Amino acid sequence: MTHWAYISIGSNLGNLLQNCCLAIETLCGEPAIALIERSPFYRTSPVDYIAQDWFLNTALKIQTDLTPRQLLHTMQSVQQLIGRKTSTVRYGPRIIDLDIIFFEDQILETPELTIPHPRMHKRRFVLQPICDIDPTIIHPMLGKSVQDLLNQLVTNDQEIERCSFGC
Numbered sequence: 001m002t003h004w005a006y007i008s009i010g011s012n013l014g015n016l017l018q019n020c021c022l023a024i025e026t027l028c029g030e031p032a033i034a035l036i037e038r039s040p041f042y043r044t045s046p047v048d049y050i051a052q053d054w055f056l057n058t059a060l061k062i063q064t065d066l067t068p069r070q071l072l073h074t075m076q077s078v079q080q081l082i083g084r085k086t087s088t089v090r091y092g093p094r095i096i097d098l099d100i101i102f103f104e105d106q107i108l109e110t111p112e113l114t115i116p117h118p119r120m121h122k123r124r125f126v127l128q129p130i131c132d133i134d135p136t137i138i139h140p141m142l143g144k145s146v147q148d149l150l151n152q153l154v155t156n157d158q159e160i161e162r163c164s165f166g167c
Contacts, residue, residue, distance in 0.1 A: 004036065005071060006101040006133070007060045008117070008126045012046070013095045016056035019082055021167035023096050024060065026078045033074070036061040039129035041166060045159040047123060049091040056163070059101070059129035068103045072113050075100070101126060105140040116141060121149045124158040 007027070011019040020041070028035040039059040046052045064071055075098040082096045101117045108115040116139055120126045127150040130137065135147035142149065 005103045008099045010055045010057040010097045012053045012055040013093050019096045032065040034063045037133050039132040041163040043161045044125035052093045057125045
């Protein structure tokens with residue numbers, strides 16, 4: 001059975017564009033994953049742990065035959081391949097970060113994985129790229145579209161700049 005999902009991608013260490021493009025290429029090179037659409041790239045200020053460099057972020061809409069858990073493990077393998085190390089600083093710098101934001105309209109909460117992503121509605125760097133792909137997606141727990149969530153977000157401390165380049 002084929003499912004759709006939204007993935008958030010970010011990097012703030014090394015060659016940010018190269019890291020993100022390699023993650024997209026590797027993830028979407030998996031036989032059970034097909035890229036449907038990618039948002040533009042955004043240069044974004046860090047959130048929560050602010051004593052670090054800005055990030056480069058994008059979002060993907062994919063089709064997959066994988067379960068959410070299988071997709072998570074595939075994404076973790078891609079992160080390791082690109083060189084992500086376990087950090088002792090929560091929300092700290094990272095060479096690559098891949099998160100499942102939505103997996104259809106599923107609601108899932110396990111020790112390993114929470115869908116929809118539990119902080120996505122507070123993150124402009126997640127909401128804006130997803131809105132670029134489809135602003136009408138409804139958050140299954142909050143009952144609001146991603147566009148409504150973005151419009152309601154107080155973004156004084158979340159700077160974001162659209163980039164003109166891509167992979």
